[in-house]
Structure formats: structure tokens, C-alpha cells
Amino acid sequence: MANHFCLLLIFTFFTLSFPSIGSSLSSSSSSKLLPRFPRYTFQNRARIQQFRGDRNEYRYETKFFSQQLDHFSFADLPKFPQRYLINSDYWLGASALGPIFLYCGNEGDIEWFATNSGFIWDIAPKFGALLVFPEHRYYGESMPYGSMEEAYKNATTLSYLTTEQALADFAVFVTDLKRNLSAEACPVVLFGGSYGGMLAAWMRLKYPHIAIGALASSAPILQFEDIVPPETFYDIASNDFKRESSSCFNTIKDSWDAIIAEGQKEKGLLQLTKTFHFCRVLNSTDDLSDWLDSAYSYLAMVDYPYPADFMMPLPGNPIREVCRKIDGAHSDASILDRIYAGISVYYNYTGNVDCFKLDDDPHGLDGWNWQACTEMVMPMSSNQENSMFPAYDFNYSSYKEECWNTFRVNPRPKWVTTEFGGHDIETTLKSFGSNIIFSNGLLDPWSGGSVLKNLSDTIVALVTKEGAHHLDLRPSTAEDPKWLVDQREAEIRLIQGWIETYRLEKEAKVSLLKRSW
């Protein structure tokens, strides 16, 4: 991972697809940057349709809400259409105080998140809940300035892509929705996974008058500044491999040098291109290393106990499969052949791929990179000792430089903790706030930056040893292990408790009012 930041993929502001976009933003055509969550790609588009087809219950209407571009100033700015999905099939209605379940849309197409959050759909009938999935500004179809091209044109047009604005969007949206439905008294419960989970937790803290509680799944709200060690992410991801097989872990750890050595040979890049079946010849070994380490990180996130199709179609316990391939290759297979055999589980489980494209997201114009370059500065390092990834020390100066070169923007690395807290969160929230569930699976490398212990009686952590990235938000399946069923049941009980308490208070107030008439 020498000479690059962390996980991620590639800024491609000069792709053929969007030749004009971002041309004023960046003078470098490609730079690797920034940790990231599972990401929506255009390939997922087809899968959304498939999900909806498979599961009849994912029915929703798509609507748009005319949203304020800047909630915190009174500059004369154009409104933008915020997309939201809505399903009222199960709703008890306003007079019965039927709850409203609001999923806090994260950095991607809201349909992708909605169709990958089966848990909410599963429990909606039981709760008689109205479901709404507002999309995050600057993603999917919720574009300011009329189009993605305009919204992503430069640092000025992008400047309103912030977490605080997104939370205010949700607040304004749901307040208006409730008014229109005469449902002002109905309790709102927030849901979110990953960055969406961070939004859910923060929204409950910042807008307690709007939502009575939040289920924040795999929400690394502590992955900022110096709150958790920067090595946390890669240590956990590495451990996921080591626990399956230490030889697998060691093979991967040794492979980076092998790649560099191969690359330095005459025709080495050509050979690597062949070994890894790329469609075009590699430009550098870094491209290969990035492609691999991104896959390992994603594998750790989606190391689910049963087959799933979130990032990629994958078998259950995919890391076990990867390691089986790496360890089980023919005894005279080279280290790189082993790696290839393993990584094919991730990139080509269906066996349909003839050759691999390095940039799996041709429309790489990326809001998350903007967010990482402004507020979401999550320092990450990989150390020699516990990590199987290439050694890397987070270096804020080069991070900042990269952001400047790409977006002409300077990050504010201390702003998130100023705005949302994080340092010594126990003392702050021990006697402040209520009704937040932080759910995490310890296989998920993001769990290290999340809340893993109860902060108070009502701000609680639900941790599973064998869970991965917001597994609890996925639909129930016949293969669900008991610990997962238990985790979801605990969540349901807690949410029921919030709603019951809220209703009792409302009813007490109404009867008090009636008595005073």
C-alpha cells in the first residue's frame, strides 16, 4: 500500500463517460485515497431490480421533496428535488399513532440501500409502520443544481454536500411529511447502516424532538481524529483472515513484496496482467495492490455467514472460501497464483468474468471522496505487526494535499468531533440522550470505530462476535444463525419499548388535557 492512502478506488474525473465533469476540480487524472464504506456501483442497478422482483414486499412509491440547499444560511440558493421512497401498506395511520420508520439515506442510490435493508421491511407489518427512505443529497437522483454534472462541477457547487445539511434535510423532510399526513404525533424511528448509521445516531442526538430513537448499525462514529487507534480498521480486517488460517494471512502479507519483485522484472507487468487476468496491461504494481487490498477490506466487511449479494455475489463466510483457495492451491503454485485463486472468490464467484477491469466504477465521480476531503477525515494506518496489508502511516499533510489537488478544498479534520462529539463519549452520553442502539459485528473492520459498550441504560451496544457490516439490517433468511436472530429480536424489543413509552406519555398527556376541559 506504499504511496497511497488506504482502501480506495480511483478518482476518474476525466473518464470518457463524463468528459466535462470536474474538469475544473482536478489537475491530476487519478489519485488513490480515503477509507470507504461498501459502495454503490452502477452494476448494483440491475441487482436492485432483481431484489425487487425476488421479494414482492419491496414495493414503494418514488417521490420528490423540494428541499432547501442551505439550511444554515439565508443565501438565495435554488431548491433541489430530494428523492424519497415511501411505503404505507402496513401503516397503522395517524390516529393510531402508527410509527414512521425513516432510513437515513447514505452515500449512494437510495434504492440500493432500501433494497438491502430487508430488516426494516421484515418488521414493518409487526409495527404497523410507515416506511420512508429519503435519499442523501448529491447522491442517486437527489442532485442540486439540476444535474450531477452541475452539482459536481466545482468546490462551490459541491460545498453543500455535508453531513449537517443531510441531517437537516431529513428533519425538514419528515416534519413536512408528518404535517401533510396530519401525523405530527406519530413517533419516528431512525435506521441506518454504515455512514447511514452514523447519520441515524447523530440525528437522534441532534434532533431528539423529531425522532424518538435510532438503530445505528455498523456506525463508526468514533473513527475520527485520535479517538481510536488508526490501525484499528486494518488490524480487524487482517484478523478476519488470520482466524480462518494463519498461512492464508501470511501468504497475503508476503504477497505485496512478491508483486513488487515481479513488477520489477522485464515484462513483469505483462506477466502480472496475465496472472491476474486483467483486460488491459497494468500501469504499475500499485494498481494491482490497490485492487487486492480493496477486495480484502470489502471481504472483511461482508464476511456474512450465508451467501449474499451486497457488494458482489459471494458464498457464505467468503473469507473462509478465499483462504481455502489460497491455502489449497496446488503445492507448487506460486504465491501470486495462490493470491489469484483466492481473490477470484471475490471478483468472480459466479465465474462469468473473462477478464477484470481495474476500475470497477467507470463513473468514479464520487461524493464520498468529497466528504472524506472535507468532514469525514478518518485517519487509517496499517502497521507491520498485526496487519497483513502493506505498511502505511496515515499522513495528514499528504492527505490534505491530495484533497487540494483533487477538489481544491481543505479538510476540517477536527470539525466532526466539534459538531458531533466523540472524545470521551461515555461521560457525555452517560447522562445525556437516550434511545440509540449501536449494533456491530466484530468481523466488520468498521466495528473498531463504533460504540461497543453500553453508554447508559438506553444508549446501548448490541455486539455479535460473528457478525459483519450491518448484517442485522439485511433481511432474515432461513440460514440466519441464532446469534443473529437474537440480535434482531433484541433490536425489535428495544424499538417496541421506545414506541410504547412514547405512546404512554402521549396518551397520559391527552387524558390530562381531556380532564382539564
Add this chain to the structure above:
Amino acid sequence: MANHFCLLLIFTFFTLSFPSIGSSLSSSSSSKLLPRFPRYTFQNRARIQQFRGDRNEYRYETKFFSQQLDHFSFADLPKFPQRYLINSDYWLGASALGPIFLYCGNEGDIEWFATNSGFIWDIAPKFGALLVFPEHRYYGESMPYGSMEEAYKNATTLSYLTTEQALADFAVFVTDLKRNLSAEACPVVLFGGSYGGMLAAWMRLKYPHIAIGALASSAPILQFEDIVPPETFYDIASNDFKRESSSCFNTIKDSWDAIIAEGQKEKGLLQLTKTFHFCRVLNSTDDLSDWLDSAYSYLAMVDYPYPADFMMPLPGNPIREVCRKIDGAHSDASILDRIYAGISVYYNYTGNVDCFKLDDDPHGLDGWNWQACTEMVMPMSSNQENSMFPAYDFNYSSYKEECWNTFRVNPRPKWVTTEFGGHDIETTLKSFGSNIIFSNGLLDPWSGGSVLKNLSDTIVALVTKEGAHHLDLRPSTAEDPKWLVDQREAEIRLIQGWIETYRLEKEAKVSLLKRSW
């Protein structure tokens, strides 16, 4: 009060003093608008010096902090110098976890608020507290864009004058201050009166990780939308007069028609000018009515039990004095002579004024009017039944039109309750948040929009029947009645409790850490 909104004074964007300012803002040279808190005028400037001279303990350094203009977007905007006052004479220091008392600067010169918040100075030695008084952006010397002229030039330059930005200013400022003092672990306690009290309460709710508690004195956080009846303010103000003397109340109530009748006579305005000793001839009876009703409202706010010099030099129980003059005039005095005798207590208690100027603030360029025209939309009406003020029904359309004509801005009347809550605040805060004191005196017409009962064990109301506008924040005096001494003692005990609890938690954590070493 026909044909004008409520309390206040006059927009004078075309004054001789600032001929260029606001010329692009308004096409009407004068319009009366908007309820308001006691306001800082340039006359107060001299009094600040006097206070500081009188009371040696008001010693502070004046400093400036380079502040972000827009915390919630990443637009490339210039920083601005935020002024703050600081006193560390009594501070216990960082290692002793000495508390930091932060006064949330409101809509005016911070020196005025600092020197009128003697309570904080009085208790600082007892607590070993560091005192800081950050100024509110766009007031005093804390001007974006280099000068008041530039900051107030138009709706675009004014657009960052919002409450959320001001709170973020305080958060960023104090976080940086603590870092520089290596005082990260020191507890911050917030103070504020009036709008500053609203800021203190909201800041505790929005930034619990930054401040452990807030004393919000006379903070009408519920004076929005339909949360309290719009008549509340004028009903309370009227009652303050009625409780002193119902004939006084009736004389004032009858005076509005008498003024109009007089004004309709030939040379009526000239006669009214003479009766009320104005320096120049009245343009309309409205000007006189506004001048009177503004005085009555302010009198209700500062109806303190001992002589004070906050808005104006006044005797103790000034309303009693006003009514004594109104009721005690010679038996053949006209109704208007009586009113003049009464109002002179307010406008000319020292007897030094030869004639009255109608616009007592020649530099009327006014940030509060901008705030009232954007976020701080407080509906106020005056009804025939309980109010001695001219009847008036709040009319949002004309309010909005007035704002458009003045500032070329549209208010967002529902935004404050979306951002900060207010509707059914009991249910929201019963199990959310902690450590806020809402202190109020029931003579204060703003008390009707404040929190007057305990919301939970730690979000409490301290209400005094005989108190007025943030009386508790004033310095202790020999004349303090027992109920005021008791109120302040209760505040001190609560703040002590917050700090002790915080320290115990911090120490427990430190000893836990030590044990695990």
C-alpha cells in the same frame, strides 16, 4: 398599535451616519417591525465604561479568534475575527479541572452583556472559573467581511447571520481555547440571558460534548409558531401594569384612541409634539404610539425591585413609579398629560432630557431585525380583552412582505422548531438531555414563551413571581429581595452539582485507567 407589528423601533437604512449601508437592501426608508429583547444602543457604550470603573472586578482582556464564516458548507469564504473577553484571575487551572464559564454572546456588543451579567463575575471566585464572553457574529466588533458596512451590505453578506452558525462559533472557539490551554478536560458551563439564554439552552442540547450544563435565563425558546398563544407577551406586560393599578392600566388602554383623536385635530400633531416634548414635529400618531408601547414593553422587562441602569437609568419597581405618575397627576390633567407624566419615568428618570428624539438609535442598522426576518419569527398579537396595548393580530403575510421589502429575504418561520424543537418539549426532553436551568421572573413578558416547569430531574425551571428579564444574571446588591437571593443560590447549587458529578466521573475514569496500566 395599528399598522405595525409589535414592539419595535425603526429601520433606518438611510441614515446620515451610514449613507451607503443597506442601500441595496431596502426600498422603504422606515418600517416598524418585530418583537425584540432589550437592546444595546450606542448610549450604552458610555455606561460600559462606567460599570467597569465602578466595579473593579469587571476586568478582562479583549482578544480575537479567527472564525469560520460558514461552518456547514465548504464554500471558500473569508474567515472573520470573533471578539471575546477573557478573565483568568480566578481560574483553578487545567490540572485542577477548573471550570470554564462561557457566556453566549447575544445580539449586541459583548461588553454590554459582560458588564450586565454581574452574577457570573460574582460567582467566579467561588468556582475558580475561567470566564469567557465570545461575541455573537455580526454584532459589536465581530464583523465578517472586514466591517459592518460590508457585513450588512445585502442579503448575501448577511446570510450567515444565523443562530446555528453562532452556536457553532462558540463550539469551535471554546474547543480551540481549551486545546491551547491544555484544558480539554475542564468542564464548560454555559450562561446566557434573553436571546443569549436561548443560545445557552440550545447549545447544551446540540453540543452536550462541549458543555456540561447551561443556565438559560429568560430564554423564550417556545415563543415560536403556535407553541404559546401569540397574546402571551402583551398580556403579561399589561398585567404588570394592572397589578400596580387598574386605573393606570385603563388610562394607558384608553390613551391610544385619545392620541388618534388628538392627531386628527387641526394642528393635532403639533400639539402632541408639545405635550410629549419631542425635539421635532411628529409625522404621525403611529410614531408616538410606537414610542409609548416600546417603553411599556421595556418597562415590563426591566421591572426590577431595585434601581438599575440596564436599558435606562430607572428607579426600583419602575412600573409602580410610572403608574404613580399616571394616577397621581393633578385631577384635571388630561389623559395625555397623565401618559406623559408616566412615560417620563422611563425616558427621563434623570431629568436631564430637554426634548425626546423619536429614534433613540441613530445607528439603527440592525442584526436582530435580520434574524427576526429569517429564523426568529415570533408571532405576537395584542388582544382587546387582556391587553392595554392597541389591538393587533399577527399577520404572517404582511410580516413576510415587510421582510422582503427590507432585506430581500424570506423568513423560514418553521425552521427554528425543526432545528431546535419546542412543540411538546416535555415529551422530548423528559428522557433526553440534562443539566439546563430555565430561570424566569413572571413579570417579564418573555417568560410566557419560556420553560416554566421542570422537564426532568435535571432540566429544571426556577421561577420567581416578582422577577423580571434575566434579573438573576445581574450582580448581587444589598437590596436583593430574599426570593432573588434564593434563586441565585439554587442556581449555584445546581451548577456545583453538575461540576462535581463531572469531576467524579473524570476521576473515576482516570483511576480506572491507572489501574489498567
